Amino acid sequence: MTFSLRLTLFAGAAVLATPAAAQQAAVTTDAGTIDPARIERFFGQPAYSPYAGRAFPALPLWGEQHLHTSWSPDAFGGGTRVGPDDALRYAKGDEITSSTGQPVKLSRPYDWMVVADHSDALGVVASVYEGDPALMSDPVLKGWHDGRREGGDAAMAVVMEMITLQGQGDLPPAMTDPTTQMDMWQKMTEIVEGHDDPGVFTALIGYEWTSNYGGGNNLHRNVIYRGNKAEADQVRPLTTFDTELPRELWDWMEAYEEKTGGRLLAVPHNGNLSNGLMFATETPDGLPIDADWAARRARWEPLYEVTQSKGTSEQHPSLAPADEFADFEIWDKGNLNVVPKEPGMIPFEYAREALKRGLKLEDELGANPFKFGLLGSTDDHTGISSAEENNFFGKFPASEPGPERSTGNAFDFEGRTVKDWQLGASGLTAVWATENTRAAIWDAMKRKEVYGTTGSRIFVRFFGGWDFAPEDAQRRDPAVVGYGKGVPMGGDLPPASDGSSAPSFLVAALKDPISGNLDRIQIVKGWVDADGDLREKIFDVAWSGDRAPDAEGKVPPVGDTVDVAGATWTNTIGAPELIAVWQDPEFDPALKAFYYARVIEIPTPRWTAYDAAYFEESDFAPEVPMTVTERAYTSPIWYAPD
Structure with a gap:
């Protein structure tokens, strides 16, 4: 499903805090404690500002x-x-x-x-290059000095020799x-x-x-x-x-x-x-x-x-x-x-x-x-x-x-x-750090509230819990509901408290403003089955356009608008944002598992296509890829029966 492009999807803004939200119990996550009760009240209502008291990261x-x-x-x-x-x-x-x-x-x-x-x-190699007299008495270092000064293949041969001798x-x-x-x-x-x-x-x-x-x-x-x-x-x-x-x-x-x-x-x-x-x-x-x-x-x-x-x-x-x-x-x-x-x-x-x-x-x-x-x-x-x-x-x-x-x-x-x-x-x-400081960034790394991309700046939120509902994917504040109901990427699912049959996940993605639209969001599940075998399965949970999954649940390819010769593409396919709530249909509460989200862009020109266009080159071999599907990988969320 697709929705209009709005940054508030990730900032977790609400139009106005409601009394019901303010009465919600405090929730402690790896991102900190969210306690609506500590927000100062005026006019007998919660704070007017929806950001007052917010203790979770707003932007990656x-x-x-x-x-x-x-x-x-x-x-x-x-x-x-x-x-x-x-x-x-x-x-x-x-x-x-x-x-x-x-x-x-x-x-x-x-x-x-x-x-x-x-x-x-x-820093020592720079001194070798400069010909430090104290180092040139060593014939190996003198050879490295000469090779680096010569450049080209000779310099690269020095690099490979260094790797070999180090090993x-x-x-x-x-x-x-x-x-x-x-x-x-x-x-x-x-x-x-x-x-x-x-x-x-x-x-x-x-x-x-x-x-x-x-x-x-x-x-x-x-x-x-x-x-x-x-x-x-x-x-x-x-x-x-x-x-x-x-x-x-x-x-x-x-x-x-x-x-x-x-x-x-x-x-x-x-x-x-x-x-x-x-x-x-x-x-x-x-x-x-x-x-x-x-x-x-x-x-x-x-x-x-x-x-x-x-x-x-x-x-x-x-x-x-x-x-x-x-x-x-x-x-x-x-x-x-x-x-x-x-x-x-x-x-x-x-x-x-x-x-x-x-x-x-x-x-x-x-x-x-x-x-x-x-x-x-x-x-x-x-x-x-x-x-x-x-x-x-x-x-x-x-x-x-x-x-x-x-x-x-x-x-x-x-x-x-x-x-x-x-x-x-x-x-x-x-x-996902609460502020741009060494301590906050390091702490986010330590708690694994991070994700990697292949280069584009796709925004991704990923939460796991036991009671996310389909209507949560209609909200414009997934961070609020995500931290309020579950744990973020990198976390462990707590024990189910209400007898839910399976965990549910809220995942939201927003395109990089200067890169390709989004093709789909997938959730990757891994587990060890009752026989001790390693298992995995990938679920398409949100995608652009009106494509329908096939009999095996696979969504067809999104298409390709890349003009390789011009190193350009059009965002006439894909979606600027995707959001979904997904519940594991094959969950076995007796088996440990992990889940992570993978967000896929539509195809765009690879750097080789930009090179070919800029240098007017035709020497690339036929096997050289000219398009790329950028993607993001979130940190997992883990489940254990105990």
Whole structure:
């Protein structure tokens, strides 16, 4: 069903608070306590202002938690010269100059940003490039200096050699010096602190811990701080020179919190390049996971990066053949070194499989290690966060706009290649925070009240409860009814109090004002059946136009208005907003389950189509996609019978 386009759909405005609403009991959610009784009354009625006393987030805050600048060794080695200061200015809306000399600016500023440069050799590579005499006596570093100065293929060869030596634990000693690292870290936090402007723009402190366990198996995590520079500077960031085991990262995080009183969380990268390690049921060094390991992972890693430039890791099409939207920006050749996958790896790399497996592990271990929310990030290594299809600046400077990227290689490891055109202009994170500050954004991340998109800024509300009614989808204030009757994305359904036969969900979506209309909203359910098998099903719950589901409940495709040659489209199909209340028709109260919403846009031009039009190129291979269906993934809501 469709309704008129109004921002109040998400702000949760009411025309006038009513006495009945004011008499409603206080409701405590992860977003805070909503207590109408504490609102001061005038004229014997509730407060006239419908916003008085509102304690829940009104609008999503858009940002990026995974951007690399010239301070990352591999980024600098690939030619990046945009540093953290310029990267943050760009995020705030300034026009900057890219590493290839091109002017670049966001369509709309971000609300927040994490510069997540690698903690390994943070900032040191720049000194190698400059030819620091103290470093040039090492023949490996001298070779890296020469290769970077030469540029092109020679510079990229240096990057690949660095990745290999890092994975082997054989980097030159100067790269691992802790004193140098601490000095560079304090310079980084000073830059970030200078850009933090509470209420206007939030610069969160963070870094990437870059475990490539076993040689290119991506077990990277971004560590995000809740606090400020004075707190963060007390402890040297962990590097993979210290350890490549996630459990030892959690040890470091726990020790940090005990020493400083601060708070940390970690975000694992998309698992599609981990060669089966990201969600394995044993540790990377071959130990079986236990209840303590599961509980610690759930505590320290409440979120997961479901989409980024190196592919989307929601679900693999081979694991969900009935999901027509699973085959989206898939990278499944191998790990970071393009070491080919072996049979059985893929099920341990994708979010939906992990969410299902987590339910089963909870029954076996007593804790769910994979109870995470979903977000999106770019992982761009250009200092430029570019998740917009018509504004895509690639992963490294070699893949910044230019006619050569129609045939260039994004990765080339001993002849095993991934093409530039396989890079995706993805993704972004929306945080439902009560204010634009470090504490509020971090707290929203911790409680998983976040969602990820593949680049467009779709607004999504998702609530679960036991007594949402169809008429709730007719209201213009879904946030009020959502928080009042249920829990938001990232939450746990409380026990049913009124004997309801199944949970109900309120989901609402509003299009990005400058992107495509909406095709549909889906709710994805995962569970473990009575026989212990992992199960999933996707339900179309709201869609545009007068399409009717087929016999299997599938809604037909929305159509396609893209003019590839002109890199344009028309919003003559789809809907500007969709909203629905849905109740699970197959609910079994004895079985644990999770639910998340997936919002799909109509097709729009992919960045490759914009390139082809701008550069008047015809060299793209026939298999290169020229359209994209942007989408949003909410964090799940979980149900447990007890």
